[in-house]
Amino acid sequence: MSNTTRSALITGITGQDGAYLARLLLGKGYEVYGLAPRRSTDTSWRLRELGILDGVHMIDGDLADLSSLIRAMETSRADEVYNLGAQSFVGTSWQQPLLTADVDGTGAIRMLEAVRIVNREAHYYQASTSEMFGLIQADRQDENTPFYPRSPYGVAKVMAHWATVNYRESHGMHASSGILFNHESPLRGIEFVTRKVTHAVASIKLGKQKELRLGNIDSKRDWGFAGDYVEAMWLMTQQPSPDDYVVATGITVSVRDMCKLAFAHVGLNYEDYLVIDPKFMRPAEVDVLLGNPAKAKAKLGWTPHTPIEELVAMMVDADLRRLSA
Ligand code: NAP
Ligand code: GDD
Numbered sequence: 550m551s552n553t554t555r556s557a558l559i560t561g562i563t564g565q566d567g568a569y570l571a572r573l574l575l576g577k578g579y580e581v582y583g584l585a586p587r588r589s590t591d592t593s594w595r596l597r598e599l600g601i602l603d604g605v606h607m608i609d610g611d612l613a614d615l616s617s618l619i620r621a622m623e624t625s626r627a628d629e630v631y632n633l634g635a636q637s638f639v640g641t642s643w644q645q646p647l648l649t650a651d652v653d654g655t656g657a658i659r660m661l662e663a664v665r666i667v668n669r670e671a672h673y674y675q676a677s678t679s680e681m682f683g684l685i686q687a688d689r690q691d692e693n694t695p696f697y698p699r700s701p702y703g704v705a706k707v708m709a710h711w712a713t714v715n716y717r718e719s720h721g722m723h724a725s726s727g728i729l730f731n732h733e734s735p736l737r738g739i740e741f742v743t744r745k746v747t748h749a750v751a752s753i754k755l756g757k758q759k760e761l762r763l764g765n766i767d768s769k770r771d772w773g774f775a776g777d778y779v780e781a782m783w784l785m786t787q788q789p790s791p792d793d794y795v796v797a798t799g800i801t802v803s804v805r806d807m808c809k810l811a812f813a814h815v816g817l818n819y820e821d822y823l824v825i826d827p828k829f830m831r832p833a834e835v836d837v838l839l840g841n842p843a844k845a846k847a848k849l850g851w852t853p854h855t856p857i858e859e860l861v862a863m864m865v866d867a868d869l870r871r872l873s874a
Contacts, residue, residue: 764829797840
């Protein structure tokens with residue numbers, strides 16, 4: 550590695566955001582290290598699909614294991630650390646609340662400790678979330694809106710968020726928190742509603758599936774494209790001072806209207822295929838999220854580029870391609 554090559558460590562590199570962020574950083578000339586937990590099956594399909602698997606250095610490690618995080622910091626000699634690893638599915642967090650707290654909450658503190666111990670000059674990014682706003686306390690949520698999490702996942706992420714602020718204030722670390730609203734892509738996990746819908750639409754269009762079963766279709770989300778959102782993560786670590794930023798589109802759309810768009814893209818009417826199934830309802834719901842990204846626009850110069858219509862079309866087309874292959 551030359552003296553000028555910057556090194557980045559990404560936890561959760563095998564996830565949706567990890568893959569897009571790794572591609573972005575490789576494009577900027579970074580040496581990219583990815584921490585990934587040991588699994589019994591291969592989890593690198595996203596890195597493969599983006600054609601970057603050979604370009605990244607994989608490190609075995611887990612946010613539940615501090616020594617592996619210290620080792621990852623030593624091995625990567627990271628100048629920038631992006632903590633994206635998480636049990637990120639809200640629905641599962643009611644089934645596994647302690648694991649979610651340990652990985653998403655305490656795990657962030659372990660990663661901050663590893664940074665503090667090995668190289669406290671490294672710039673740290675925490676993957677915070679609009680789920681922290683939960684039962685919203687303002688019509689448009691920004692950096693000053695109080696949190697009211699509605700799931701064990703949201704609770705764990707509030708802990709990680711405040712830990713990030715606290716390491717900044719206690720240890721003078723360059724630790725920033727990106728409060729990202731929902732962002733999707735063809736690489737989205739199939740359990741999340743947008744991908745569940747686009748995969749079903751493609752499958753129904755190809756005659757492989759008859760119906761789509763969903764829970765609450767009246768909830769609304771501020772949906773953007775993951776490829777746009779990883780740019781905001783990088784911009785945060787480049788700032789002279791660390792801070793917190795809301796990253797969102799400023800537009801909210803219901804699950805129902807998202808479905809309508811996806812089915813219409815292949816010339817179908819969603820009402821002919823959608824079945825409401827109470828199995829997919831949540832014990833406590835986040836009814837609506839709508840972000841105000843004014844600070845990210847003003848200070849980072851960040852803007853989203855992908856409207857929901859384009860995003861949904863991109864996802865349906867990718868699922869059609871995969872299922873036809
Ligand atoms: P994702 O696709 O679910 O990826 C999560 C990653 O974390 C996966 O690589 C996963 O590996 C890894 N991971 C799980 N448990 C781990 C552990 N114990 N130790 C280390 N890594 C672990 O999530 P994403 O959509 O890319 O989101 C990235 C981050 O942003 C997450 O922290 C998420 O909570 C947060 N976030 C996401 C959104 C969104 O809309 N996408 C919005 C706001 C915040 P395996 O696949 O092997 O389990
Ligand atoms: N997953 C899922 N499956 N959601 C459904 C379904 C279904 O069958 N039917 C309705 N929904 C509703 C959920 O109840 C929720 O209101 C909405 O669709 C979105 O659900 P998800 O796509 O699972 O995302 P999320 O908003 O709960 O969480 C995502 O965004 C957060 C940021 O706000 C995740 O990516 C989190 O990790 C992230 O922090």
